[in-house]
Amino acid sequence: MPHCKIQLLVSIQNSALVAGRLRVYSLCLFSWLVSSRMLFGGIGFKMDEFAFLYVAAFFAGFVDAVVGGGGLIQLPALFSVFPNIAPATLLGTNKLSGFWGTGAAAISFARRVKIEWSAAVPAAVAAFVFAFAGAYTVTRIPPDFIRKMLPLILIAVAAYTLKRKDMGSTHAPLHKGAKERWLAIAVGGSVGFYDGFFGPGTGSFLVFLFVRVFGFDFLGASAVAKVVNVACNISALLWFWKSGHLLWQIGLAMAVCNVLGSLIGSRMAIKHGSGFVRKLFLAVVLLLILKTGYDAFFK
Structure with a gap:
């Protein structure tokens, strides 16, 4: 009997592995179909450039899924x-990708991590409205x-996080009821407006504020932050679509690799916990400091 149980477990694991590979292969096939349409649809460019965008989209998705900041990788790749x-089209x-x-x-997070919906929903609604307002204002x-x-x-932000080594290590929500809702609206609205108006580091700001203001752990x-980010992205996409600033074929082709990177990134965050998220958060914030500092004072 024990031998039969072991065989059954191995069979189940193998089936799950095969199913996972089939999903990846399906995404790759879809990616190829989209890219083929793009290459022969009048927008064509060199295959090495196309591969470069794919790799950039994958790593952008990975970083974005954990702490945000994927635009640091994906946007410069598009501009190059x-x-x-x-620039508005890029x-x-x-955003589309x-x-x-x-x-x-x-x-992925919703399936594996308890999401504080009482904070996520009002923040997401406020972010949606104010991101559109920010895009209009810019x-x-x-x-x-x-x-x-x-x-x-x-x-x-980086200095505060480094100083408070225990910040975000435990999940201890600080607010309930109406206070939590109004704080969520304030955070979602302000970061949403910033995302529509300017944008860099939106995901990282959301992570920091939900840790600092609400007492959540980094995970x-x-x-x-992902829920709020989705609302920001929908709002921004509506604006760019209305303004005619979208390359649909390129954005959808890159989205395939962005999704793959996001799935891997979110699972790694869940597997390794808040410590891993905190370290990557600090790394991304450091890169944002260098990038935004260069753009502001030397470019």
């Missing part, structure tokens, strides 16, 4: 391959002031 395309294409990856990560007010303030804010904060 398409230097002559309008921003929209980046990232939306699917963030959505996949949110679903067409009328240049974001130069925020561009110069951002690296200083990020330095403060729980990352899970809630």
Whole structure:
């Protein structure tokens, strides 16, 4: 009997492995079909450039799923391959790709981690509304002031996180009821507006605020941040679609690898817990400081 049970367990594990591989192969096949359509649909470019975008989208999805900041990887890749395309169009294409990856990560977290929906839902609704308002505002007010303030804010975030070594190590929500809802609306609205108005580091800001203001651990904060990020992305996509700033074929082709990266990233975050998320969070914030500091003062 024990031998039969072992064989049954091995058979179940093998079946799960095969099913997982079939899902990956299906995504790869879909990716090839989309990319083929793109290559022969009049937008064609070199295969090495296409592979570069795929790799960038994969790693962007991985980082985004854990702590946010995937745009640090994916957006520069788009700008390097398409230097002559309008920046707004590349921003929209980046959002299109990232939306699917963030959505996949949110679903993955929801299946495996307890999400504090009492904070996630009001924050997501506020983020949706204010992200659209931010996108509208940026067409009328240049974001130069925020561009110069951002690296200083990020330095403060990194310093605070390093100083408070125990911050985000345990999940101990601080607020309930109406207070939690209003704080969630304030956080979602302010970060959503920032995402629509400027954007870099949105996911990292959400993770930090849900840890600092709400008392979530880094894993729980990352899970809630994904839900809010999805709302931001939908709002931004509606704006870019309305304005005609989307490369659908390229964005959907990149989305396949972004989703794969997001699924792997979210599972690694769940497997390794808040300590892993905290370390990657600090690494991403450091990169954001360097990138935004260079853009603000040296570019």
